[in-house]
Amino acid sequence: MSPGIAGVGAYAPRTRLPGDAIAAAWGQFKAGGIEETAVPGPDEDVLTMGYEAARNALDAAGVAGAEVGAVGFATTNPPVEEEALLPRFGEMLAVPETAETTVYTGSLTAGVRALRGAARAVDAVGPALVVASDAPRGELDEALGQGAGAGAAAFVVTPDGPATLSAFASVSEPAAGTRFRQRGSDRAEGLGITTFDRQAFESTVTGALDGLAFDADSVDAAAVQATDGRQPYRVTGALPVSGERLKAHATVHTLGDTGAASVPLSIASALADDASGVVGVAAGSGATAEAVAIDVAGSVPATLALDGETDVDYAHYLRQRGEITGGAPQGGGGYVSLPAWHRSLAQRYRLEAGRCPECGRLNMPPRGACSHCQALVEYDPVELARTGTVEASSIISQGGAPPEFAELQGRSGEYATGIVAFDGPEGGSASLPALFVEVDPEDVAVGDEVEMTIRQIYTQEGVTRYGFKVRPVA
Amino acid sequence: MRDAYLIGAGQSDFGAFPEESYRSLFRTAFEEMTESVPNGISRDDIDEAYIGMVSIGGRQIGLPGPAVTEHVGLDGVPCVRLENACAASGYSVRQAIQAVRSGMADVALAGGTEVMNDLGRDRARYWLGVSGEMEWERMAGTTFSGVFAQIASAHMAEYGTTSEQLSHVAVKSHEHGAKNPHAHLGYECSLDDAESAPTIAAPLGLYHCCPMSDGAASVLIASEDVVDDYTDDPIRVAGAGASSGGIGLFERDSYTSIPATKQAAESAYDEAGVGPADLDFAEVHDCFSIAEIVAYEDLGFCEPGEGGDFAERGAPKLGGELPVNTSGGLKSKGHPIGATGASQMVEVFEQLSGHAGERQVADATVGLAHNIGGSGGAATVHILEREGSA
DSSP states (O other), rough: OEEEEEEEEEEEOOOEEHHHHHHHHHHSOSTTTTTEEEOTTTTTOOOHHHHHHHHHHHHTTTGGGGGOEEEEOOOSSSSSSSOOOOOHHHHHHOOTTEEEEEEOOOTHHHHHHHHHHHHHHHHHSSSSSEEEOOOOOOOOOOOHHHHHHEEEEHHHHTTSSEEEEEEEEEEEEOOOOOOOTTOOOBBBBOOOOHHHHHHHHHHHHHHHHHTTTOTTTTOEEEEEOOOOSGGGGGGGGGSSOOOHHHHTOOOOHOOOOOOGHHHHHHHHHHHHTSSSSEEEEEEEEEHHHHHHHEEEEOOOEEEEEOOOOOOOHHHHHHTTTSSOOOSSSOOOOOOOHHHHHHHHHHHOOOOOOEOOTTOOEEEEEOSSSSTOOOOEEEEEEEESSEEEEEEEEEEEEOSOOOOOGHHHHHHSSEEEEEEEEEEEEEEEEEEEEEEEEEEEEGGTTOOOOEEEEEEEEEEEEEEEEEEEEEOOOO | OOOEEEEEEEEOOOOOTTOOHHHHHHHHHHHHHHSSSOOOOGGGGGGEEEEOOOOOTTTTSSSHHHHHHTTTTOSSSSEEEETTTTTTHHHHHHHHHHHHHHTTTTEEEEEEEEEESSSSSSHHHHHHHTSOOTTTGGGTTHHHHHHHHHHHHHHHHOOOOOHHHHHHHHHHHHHHHTOOTOOOOOOOOHHHHTTTEEEEEEEEGGGBOOOOOOOEEEEEEEEEETTHHHHHHHEEEEEEEEEOOOGGGGGGOOSSSHHHHHHHHHHHHHTTTGGGGSSSEEOOOBBBHHHHHHHHHTTTTTTTTTTTHHHHHHTTTTTSSSSBOTHHHHHTOOOGGGGGGHHHHHHHHHHTTOOOOGGGOOTTTTTEEEETTTTTHHHHHHHHETTTTO
């Protein structure tokens, strides 16, 4: 048996910034070959985008989080520089606490390295979840900043998945300075030594391809690192497919530079399009290139959510990314202690309610006496459906948010909140307050169907709290 | 059980007073209260004191009760601060009634005070939300007005209640409040004013929300054994009801009704042996216009779902079927959180004493006061009756 991909998921934020808008704002658009970039929502980061992609991949593969034995998470922009990220990520997906977890970071090649790690681990630990999620940033007037996009791809790797991870190859050479992020900075930069940068890219990519074992006749798709819309085509000559085939799965044109998720997103796109064979090459400054060959024996179930819905203008883009918002106001905010938040993660991440053993009705959160029959009981945990119905709603006008939500509102504008009833697995429902995302607040009405996702709730004392929010059913 | 009587009541002006403190405002209420006792009262007659205060702004979070009573020279009188959000001093009144009925006190003071207008915008935004359910409701980005807006959305969806009906409540309350010299927003407004005002939390507009006020109020409750020393026209506490539960709206089975109000009302009506039809007027908790409409229904002034129509047809106006919030209510008179419940009793006292001036309900004999905390996690309902008139 050879390890292979058994399910594919992908996600990109729904809001897009057209390149034309950047050109209008700056007089020119420096990130060539990009039509538009995906803009993370005000409450999105690589963890929440990774959750969306992982949810899609697990559902597509028909694998439960509880079956996952290893998680590999690739990003160049972890939300914190030090602290384990994956215990929270695993909890969001109900991955067992004994699963092996590895964060791959520090280079654009992290996504392919994560696939390699999964291929090597899967025989020993069972299904592995590989997530590549990134949202690079750069200076707003530089090509890296103007081309910066966002997106996430996820793969469920099993010992016998239909898309066999047949070979990996890597090459490195000590060529630094093309693209790096200084300690303490949230922006990538490069010295812009054009010829040197291109040579490092081309020689490592070509070298990795040279060392990669694959059957050129069966390969009909390729995935190449794309910082902008021109870069991947510089190595077309070394690929077993045409430039046109390369373009078919080059997500850079509509998502922008997705960093460590660039090659994984193209692989996801190729697998969703029933490619028969894929080669992928990720390359990063430093410099390294990591290549992967994938032989596709049968169709791979895939759920991609990569379409844009809303174009934003440049001012909204600046707001949404927090470039021009004021941060948390003085005066304090609502405070839920971290231990209290920790105790409620099963509810906030997975809508785990409690069924009252006395009256059989659902309680959410499951705490204290039953809110229906007032019996003091130990609840039987049940996971609610991830879709629900709006029971009440209101719009929190601009400037009216509680102070701890002021930064979010600065970025998002007025937002809707309401109460949503989620169905239980065996009848009944439980209701919870929820904040709405990805919807015009004016369009929220009692009776609407919504689905949960996970977003940042707020960041207080340097610690970001994540929890569920709702959006209209796609 | 001994009967308890309302023998005096007073309040400060409600409004924004940079020159006043929570203690100086209380002094004004205290002095007006003692002067209102028909046959007079000595400060030394007060056996117990209960002070409602949320301590908005964080001023004196510990021991604000004694801080207030010592300011008016009530050293030596047992005093406790009561906190039940906006129902703080509704509960002060209840505690005073309990002290008197139990026999522990012959005269008990029930007051409340709050200062809300000396805070910067951001600090005020924090403090305004502290009575909501913190871990879930607040963490969904919901504000206090947002919760009542959600109630409005559910009421509109279930019963077809309209924004204009909410505005009718506001117009009525301002019409009443314009006749109240203590009112914070003591002016009249038109239906168009209310309908065209900026949105605060859709579907609620500015005129569907009460103001943040500074103010204090205080009342005196006396036992049947001593009431004759203080008045020749006793006003009896005929029914005292209270209830609590469901501090988060989402935890309740219905979003268009407040269970604590219904339970408190049932107790009060039962004890008083009266029903809604026997009332001459009512002061109800209208932090938002939708809260007043829900109160009409929960207190039995009309059927569930008919609160909007009740307002629209003018039933709660002075001279209408059942005048509601003749003081102007929280909407026009104002809402200094800890003082509101006691202030409602001030209006009840003035109406039943025949001292309500332009707002006087003719032959007022039986009145009701309804006070809720938060979005309805606690409620009190008191029914008072002028004796010798039935």
